[in-house]
Amino acid sequence: MNQNKRKLSFKDSSQETTKKSRKNKNNCTNELIQSITSIESLSNEVFYEIFDYLDGCQIYESFSNLNYRFYQLINSSCLLFKMIDYFTIIDDDFLNNWNEIISYNKEQIFSLTFYTSSRIERFLSSSTIQSFIHLQALFLYNVQSDILMSVLINLSSLPHLQSLTINMFNTSINLADIYQLVFNLSMLKYYKLSIDVTDLSISLPIPINEQHQSSIESLIIDHSCTFQQLSTIVSYTLKLRYLKLTHGFNDTSNKLLILPIKLENLTYFSLHIYSVEFHDFQRFIQKINSNLKKLNISIQCQDMTYLHAYQWEQLLLKYFPYLEKFYLMYSDCINNDNQYPIYSGGINQFSTSFWIQRKWILKAQIEGIHIKYVIYSYSKTWYNDFEDTNIEYSTSATLILTNFLSLLFVDMLFKNVKRILTITQIYHLIITEQHSSIRVLVQLIKLLPDLLTLKLRSLSLDEITNLDNIPLEFFSNSSGNHVAKVNIGEINDIEDFHLILNICPFMVYLKVKSINSMDIKLFLRTILKTVNDDDHYYLRSLCFHIPLADDQLVENLHKMMEYEELLNQFTIKRVADNIYLQWS
Incomplete structure (x- = not known):
């Protein structure tokens, strides 16, 4: 140069x-x-x-x-x-x-x-x-059809172009014209086409021979596309390793057969589909001949057959024997009569040996009036901080609650929880609201008799202030719950701790992310004295997140507990900014 x-x-x-x-x-x-x-x-x-x-x-x-x-x-x-x-x-x-x-x-x-x-x-x-003979990547956003076509026609002369990303808000042309020009780019490895329009025309012919095959290995179809159209598109891309479809649907008015999809190199397939019944989805997925290792499926539909685990077992075993990671999200949709579709399957279908051996577990999420069910690969969670082995995957089902701030949603919340319990037992509860209502929390625990762990951000300050107005019998039935581990994001004073003990009297492990301005020594001393003064409490381990915690702090806490004889046999250690304390 x-x-x-x-x-x-x-x-x-x-x-x-x-x-x-x-x-x-x-x-x-x-x-x-x-x-x-x-x-x-x-x-x-x-x-x-x-x-x-x-x-x-x-x-x-x-x-x-x-x-x-x-x-x-x-x-x-x-x-x-x-x-x-x-x-x-x-x-x-x-x-x-x-x-x-x-x-x-x-x-x-x-x-x-x-x-x-x-x-x-x-x-x-x-x-x-x-x-631009050394150009490797081209990104075109908000591009008009005529401008796009003039660019695509000239891209074939670029010897190093490997990545092409196109985003369009509207188009009046047949997408086949775009796809055919793109498929002619001999060095292209990555292609993404995004169009925010539902009514699109894609009338690609079937490729005649291998000369019409594209070099694309990663394809993201970010626009509405029928199963029939998808099968035709990928018939040009037999080298695909990564395939993602974001707006898939089944054209029930088109009775054309779906072509077999032979993609021997395909290892990742992500599919987001809408209003497709399970038997139509099954008919499509059986056409895929590949060595998939990762399958990601998101469904929005009124067909509860998607939650029949046995059908998934048969489908995955027969057609995807090399699958390592499986993600399934089913969005439960309310019909025009404000009713959910009826679930006719048995309870705990996703807790059989097939799912446990693969460590694929279930979680349900309630967001306002919406319910989602997700199957995903297990990863280590907070309640296994002290357990590296012997994890019980059969009791991993989790319920996540979010966006039910208004009391108008509380009755709907309880109704939806009961609906979920017809599909699976719930062992872990996560509440993402900033402040959890004590009354709602206690009622939720009563609704979930198998609950083992509870995670929340903080307790409602208003209710803590007016705790004297809540009768003791309100907590009496909660003593029968089995919640053993609690993770709370914020504790403001010692009253929060006492309240948690009342709600979860069989708690053995408490994890706290923030104790705000409270002195750690005073707080720890108060907790341990409370536990020692009442043999009824089962608490045996604590975790506190202390910003800038160091070994000197751990040593000071160790000396304090020994000198004041707060504990006899205990271990205390620091992992980053977290301090772990266990005793017997």
Whole structure:
């Protein structure tokens, strides 16, 4: 590359400002000067990593006029530019800045990003896309159909283009025209097409021979697409490894047979489908011939057959024997009569050996009036902090509650919880609201007799303040619950702890993320005295999150408990900012 290449003139305009700023540097402290020197001593490789977070214009604005070393860095063939058309840049500045960089560094440009059709037009009026022979990635957002077609026609001459992302708000053309032009790009590995329109036309012909096969390995179809259309599209992409469809549906008016989908290299398939009954989905998924390792399915439908676990077992065993990770989300939909569809399957179907052996577990989520059921791969959770082995996956079913702040939703909440209990027992409860109502919490625990753990953010301050107005018999039946582990995000005072003990008297483990301004020694001393004074309490382990906790704090707490004889046999340790205490 030419070492005498001149700097960009849009930087020349700021030279006077730069000179003034240099005068001000004389007032800098020695410490600041030393820090600048240490930054300049960083290796070229470190700066290249920094440049990865910046676009071409930002790199020039920040580094081009510093010194000869950075001039060489910027003009080195080791540095590749990504050019991004930011909304905040006015049109004239955009074109001037880009044109000057392109004039002297075109061979270093590996990606172009445009956010409007008007910018694409202005760019094409001064440059030809096919001249960017080292271009590897192209991003076109909010692009109009006619502009897009003019760009796609010229992309076939780019020998290194591997990634193409297209976003359109509207289109009047047949998407087959777009797909066929894209499939002709010989080096393309990644392709994503997003269109925010539901009524689309895709009339692709079936490929005749291997000469019509695309090199694409990752395909994201982010627009409405029928199963029939999908099967035709992927018949052009037999090298696919990654496939994602975000708006899939079944065209019941079209009785055309779905073609077999033979994708031997496909290992990941993600499918979001709407209003597709299970038997239609089953008919489609059986057409896929691949060695899938990851399958991600999201369904919004009024067909509870999706929650019949045995049918999933048979389907996965027969058609996807190499599957390692499985994710299924079913959104329970209310019909026009404000009723949920009837579930006719048995309880705990997702707790059989098939699911336990694969560590695929169930969680249900209630968000307002909506219910979602999710099957996902188990990962270590807070309630297994002390248990690295012997995890009981058959009791992993979790219920997550969110967005039921209004009391108007409480009755609906209890109704939905009862509905979920016809499908699975619930062993773990997570409440995501900022403040949990004590009355609602107690009633929930009564509704969930198998509950083992409880996680919440904090208790309602108003109810804690008016705790004397809540009769003791309100908590009496809660003593029969089995909640053994509690995780609370925030405890404001010791009354919170006493209240938790009343609600969960058989609690053996308490985890607290924040004790706010309370003194950790005083708080720990009060808890341990409470436990020691009443043998009825089962609490035997605590975890506190203390910001900036260190080994000295752990040692001080250890000495305090020994000196005051708060515990006889105990262990205390620190893991990052968490302090764990166990005793017998």
